[in-house]
Structure formats: structure tokens, C-alpha cells
Amino acid sequence: MENVIAERLTQTFRSTFGKSDIQLSRGTTAADIKEWDSLMHINLIVAVEREFRVRFTTLEVMSLSNVGDLADTIARKINKE
């Protein structure tokens, strides 16, 4: 993950889930964060979209498997703009 994206992403995760001790890696998935359920997932996507000023398509959201995928999609969208 690019450092800047990783840092901002970690902050977004911490504020969305209300946990200051979250540490992310490329392989982090919903199974690693107890509060990360299907309802919170959409809150997270909305928070990430606001933080990075991007808009994901439904296909992009549904194709995400882990935090690494999320960071790559963000990087791709930022570089496109």
C-alpha cells in the first residue's frame, strides 16, 4: 500500500469503527475486525469515498476482497483524476 493512502485509510477505519488501535495490512479482511459486518461495510465505503473524494461503482465495491484491494482501487481512481 502507498504510505499516504495507508495512513489515511487507517484513520478512516479507526474513526468508522470507533477503535483507535486498528492496524491495517494489505491482507486485512472483515474477519479481522469484530465490528466490520455487512451494515458497517457500507458505512466504511461511504467514509472512504468522503475521505478520498472518490466514487466507487457497485462492481468495484463488490469485487473487494481485502484492504489491499481497497487501497489499489483508491490509488487507481486518484491517479485517473
Add this chain to the structure above:
Amino acid sequence: MQFLSFQYLCFLAVTAIGYRVCPLRWRSYLLLGTSYLFYCTWSPRMAVVLLLATALCYFTALRLQALRGRSAASALARAGVSALILFLAFFKLRPLLSSSSNLLIPLGVSYYTFRLISYLVDVYWGKYNAVQEFVPFAAYVAFFPQLLAGPIQRESSFLPQLNRQGAESRVLEGLLRMALGFAKKSIVADNLGLFVGWSYGHLHSGSALPSIVALYLFPLQLYADFSGLTDIAIGSGLVLGTEAPENFDAPFSATSITEFWRRWHMTLTSWLRDYVFMPVRTLTRDWGKIGLALSLTVNMLLIALWHGFTLGFVVYGLFQSLFLVAEALTVSQRSKYRLAHPMSEKVANLVGPIFVYHVIAVGSVFFRAPSLVSAGQLFANLGDGLSRLGSDLEALVSPPNHHAWIALPAYALIAAVDVHRRRNGFRLPDLAPRYLRWSVYGSVTAMWILIALTLLGSEKGADPFVYAMF
């Protein structure tokens, strides 16, 4: 061929022996052949329908993978999924639109269509690659233990198991799991079904007892019936050497309706979460609380309508979604309250399951009652009082229901065995001494000889599984 039959036990035993003696690369051929043989005992014509649907999805997925990243992939995925939904809707709606009572509905059509839809969508989303070989894919779709009523296993967790050695160690576990399923079905569900059936037949008696019995016992009957069916399906898979996802996780211990639906028919609810709720919620993410309420209601209505297109199931779905929406909209407030009042957590753990059971029991009336009028009658009778309790109870336990009370102590015993199974599994400890090992093998063999003889001597056979009709 019924699960609860001597023929099925023989069929499973022969398949399990064949599965072990044949080389790894032939396993999928064996499973495909035996699964279609199983299917043909119901209807050879519908086996052809299954084969055609499987072939169509196999080739569509290969094409989807080739088109990945191009706009044509989206159009093809939509066409493929729409075709499958229309296919399922055709068979589900046909009985409503036709007056004929001899309409054939493909066995397990909901379950294999769901497997095919998730496979196509996963390939389109790029989560998995399309399966290159047709035979293993077709064996996955038609896998006979899961054909009747699931669990809905994803292709990614099933296919790798066909190439795995070491299946022998699961036979004991599978036989015990199947025995648990047989006990749930034939001792608990069928006997509770006698009480529930009697109660629905006596709603006009002017007493509250039939309503109370029907209200409180039907959820237990449904659970014992469906989880028993799942136990037999999972156990059959283990006897063969394949593992399946769980479908139930002590649903009546849930402290909220949201938690209940995470513990009940888990492979269907997780399937709908992944392929209905998440896409709908993603599309409606800018609509705030309305989007959340809409996504939950659509999801729950689909779960309800999957059981049947009746007004009763619409009410069933809307009733459950009321609670799901209320719980989802108050998550943060409830969480804050729990943090501020630590005792409330303990109270919720005690009171929650009682509340959940009542909500599920009230909702289940719309599931079981033959009509909305009958459901209304049941609720109205609750106010009739119990002045004739003695004579009503006598009527309730008179023949043919006189032995049905056995279901209640049996349920308690089976629930305790199930708790042990969830915690420790049905495996023998690795270091178990030889005498213990052989006494367990001996007991399980004796138990299965008894079950087989009972099935062989049974004239009537068990009642059909409630969930086998969906």
C-alpha cells in the same frame, strides 16, 4: 429416494465405498453419476433440466472470464442471472398460475439455482475464476446430499475437497451427525408436528390451548425438522469425505432478531447478504436511513417469498423486517446505552432469547397457518382463556398423539448433544485408548443397524421434511 429410507442408507454406503476406492481424478465422475442417479429416482425429465441449466452456466462463466473488464461482461452477467431468476420464478409461480395439481417442480430447484447464480456473479465480480472442467462443476451443482435442501455451499469451498486425501477420518463424525439428524426429525419434529397439526385443526374449539400449543411448538418443530435435514446432509457429506458449511448456530440463543437471522438458515441468509443485500445497500448508500431500511426489507421479503408466493409469507417477511430495521437504526444508541449501563448487557442476555422466541413464534404463525384468516383466528383465540384446560389436554394427548410428548424431553436431550457437538465436535480424541475407540465403533455400528432395521420395517415412513418442498 427419501433421506429417511433404507434405500438411501444403502445408496450412501455404496457411494462412500466407491469414493474411497476410486482414484482421485475419477471422484468427480463418481459423484456426478451417483448424484444424477439419485435425481433420476425422482424425475429423469427434471434431471435433464438440471443438466441444461448447469451446462448453460458453465459456458456463460467461461465467456464471462474471457470478457472480464469489458462492458460486454456486465451485459452477459445480467443476462445470465436474469435467465436463472426467471427459470426459478417460472417453477415457483407455475403452481399459482395453473389449476393442475400434477405440476412437476424440479427437486431442489431453489438450492441449485442459488448455487448457479452465486457462481456466475463471483466469476463476474472477479472473486473466482471459472471452473475449466465440466464434470467437477456439474458434480458440485448436483451433489446429492445437498440437493434436497442445502446447505448452499459455494463452489470455491467444495471443489478443492474433491482432490483431497484423508477423507476416512470423517466417517464416524458423519454417521453420528446423520444419527442426530434422524433423531431430530423422527423423534422431535414429527411428534411436535402431531401436536401442532392437532392445534390447527381445533382453532374453533373456543379454548386458548390449541393457539398456545401451535404458537409455542411450531418454531421448535420447524427447527428440529430443518436442522435435522441439514444434519443428515452434512453427515452424508462427511461419510463421503466432504465438508459443508453449517446452517444453524443455536438460533434460539440469539438476543436480537438480527442475531437470530445470522444463526438461522445461515447459508441462505449469507447468500442473500452477499448477492442481494450488499449490492442493494451499495446502490442506496446515499439515501441514509431510508436506504438501510429499504435494503433490509427487500432482503427479508425475498427470504420470505422464497418459501412461497402467498400473502402469509409477505406478512411473515414484513413482520421480521420491522424488527430488523428497528434494530439496525438503533445500533449506536443501544451500544452507547450498554457502555453507560453495564448491567443492561446481562439483562439483555437473559431477556433477549425470550423476546426473540416470542417474535419468531408470532412470525411463524404466518409461515404455518393455511391462511391469514386462520392466523387471525389463532391470535384471537389466545384471549379465550383456559377454563377447559383438563379436557383440552386430554384431547391433545389422545391417540394418535398419545406418545408425542416424548418430543419435549427428546428435544432437551438432543439440544444438549448439539451443544456438545458445536463445542467439541463428534471426533474421538487423537490419543483415545484402543478399548474406548472400539467401544465407540461398536456402539455406532449397533445404533446404525437399529436405525436401518427401523427404516426397513417402517411401513408409513417419516413425514416429508418441511424444507424439502422449497
